Amino acid sequence: MILSTRAAANNTTYSPELAINAKSLCRNFGQLAAISNLDLTVEKQTIYGFLGPNGSGKTTAIRLLTGLLKPTSGQINVLGCHLPQEANKLRLQIGYMTQKFSLYDDLTVKENLQFISKIYGLTANEQKSRLSELLSTHQLTQQSQQLAGSMSGGQKQRLALAAAVIHKPKLLFLDEPTSAVDPQNRREFWEQLFDLCDQGTTILVSTHYMDEAERCHKLAILENGVKRADDTPQALMNNMSAQVVEIAANDLRYIKDKLIQLPQVISAAQLGTHLRVLVNKAERNPVGLLQRQSCIKPTDQLAIVRPSLEDVFVSCTGQGGAR
Numbered sequence: 430m431i432l433s434t435r436a437a438a439n440n441t442t443y444s445p446e447l448a449i450n451a452k453s454l455c456r457n458f459g460q461l462a463a464i465s466n467l468d469l470t471v472e473k474q475t476i477y478g479f480l481g482p483n484g485s486g487k488t489t490a491i492r493l494l495t496g497l498l499k500p501t502s503g504q505i506n507v508l509g510c511h512l513p514q515e516a517n518k519l520r521l522q523i524g525y526m527t528q529k530f531s532l533y534d535d536l537t538v539k540e541n542l543q544f545i546s547k548i549y550g551l552t553a554n555e556q557k558s559r560l561s562e563l564l565s566t567h568q569l570t571q572q573s574q575q576l577a578g579s580m581s582g583g584q585k586q587r588l589a590l591a592a593a594v595i596h597k598p599k600l601l602f603l604d605e606p607t608s609a610v611d612p613q614n615r616r617e618f619w620e621q622l623f624d625l626c627d628q629g630t631t632i633l634v635s636t637h638y639m640d641e642a643e644r645c646h647k648l649a650i651l652e653n654g655v656k657r658a659d660d661t662p663q664a665l666m667n668n669m670s671a672q673v674v675e676i677a678a679n680d681l682r683y684i685k686d687k688l689i690q691l692p693q694v695i696s697a698a699q700l701g702t703h704l705r706v707l708v709n710k711a712e713r714n715p716v717g718l719l720q721r722q723s724c725i726k727p728t729d730q731l732a733i734v735r736p737s738l739e740d741v742f743v744s745c746t747g748q749g750g751a752r
């Protein structure tokens with residue numbers, strides 16, 4: 430049973446199961462609606478993703494949910510705190526890793542962590558044990574005396590994560606944390622995130638990488654400040670509003686130019702030797718529809734294939750780039 434209390438102060442419902450509960454959230458910058466009518470619920474001890482292109486409002490949403498930015502309208506409850514009124518009360522319960530890792534280049538790894546632990550008020554004893562634990566967990570023990578500015582992108586990212594969790598936050602915000610690191614470091618970083626989640630931390634992470642979004646327990650697809658869809662990656666793929674047909678043929682570019690003119694076709698994109706075509710779900714026989722087109726030869730191969738998260742993204746935003 431969900432126990433909930435309605436706070437008289439700003440009418441936001443607080444549910445103990447939810448780390449984040451936001452309703453009708455809007456934030457304008459002048460004429461620009463950076464976030465429009467965003468409803469968001471994030472369950473505790475899950476990894477929730479914001480997937481969206483540049484400028485879709487991911488950072489703005491995160492800043493609203495951390496209490497760093499005031500909404501134009503709407504209600505926000507994060508870990509039982511009403512924002513922006515109780516932003517100070519929330520501060521010690523959250524961690525925030527920004528896009529540009531906020532490290533001091535001319536301090537060593539250890540000095541960076543010591544400095545941040547002082548900000549969070551750790552005692553000398555707490556600091557000592559927490560620092561050695563973090564250096565070991567984030568594979569930074571060898572680099573503890575190295576200047577942060579001289580570290581590789583992957584090492585900087587590990588240090589930034591260690592710094593963001595120094596005070597053991599209940600809720601961790603990560604804004605495009607892996608943009609500057611290679612696939613191997615990304616994989617290892619995600620293993621750290623799952624470990625943190627297993628230990629009880631709720632994580633909200635923004636990304637524009639599909640493979641990263643697919644790792645989240647749930648995600649919201651954002652475009653121009655609007656939430657286009659949200660669910661588990663699997664449910665988003667199962668419930669997609671399009672069917673995917675793959676075509677193996679010669680002259681895929683010519684076929685693509687012809688097919689995207691059909692009203693039933695949402696997008697067509699070449700992937701190596703195949704053309705991936707999204708056809709409206711209302712079309713009963715998508716393969717038959719495409720085969721009837723004069724650009725398709727009888728020898729061309731067409732097959733319905735399983736949707737990917739990228740297909741979901743294309744079908745619910747204008748980001749196909751193909752039409």
Ligand SMILES: Nc1ncnc2c1ncn2[C@@H]1O[C@H](COP(=O)(O)OP(=O)(O)OP(=O)(O)O)[C@@H](O)[C@H]1O
Nearest residue numbers: 458461463481482483484485486487488489490605
């Ligand atoms: N302080 C600000 N003043 C004016 N406009 C802003 C401000 N902050 C954000 N914006 C605008 O709001 C929109 C959303 O920006 P935001 O940074 O939230 O997007 P994003 O999805 O995080 O993008 P990126 O992936 O590039 O970081 C953009 O058009 C941006 O220019």
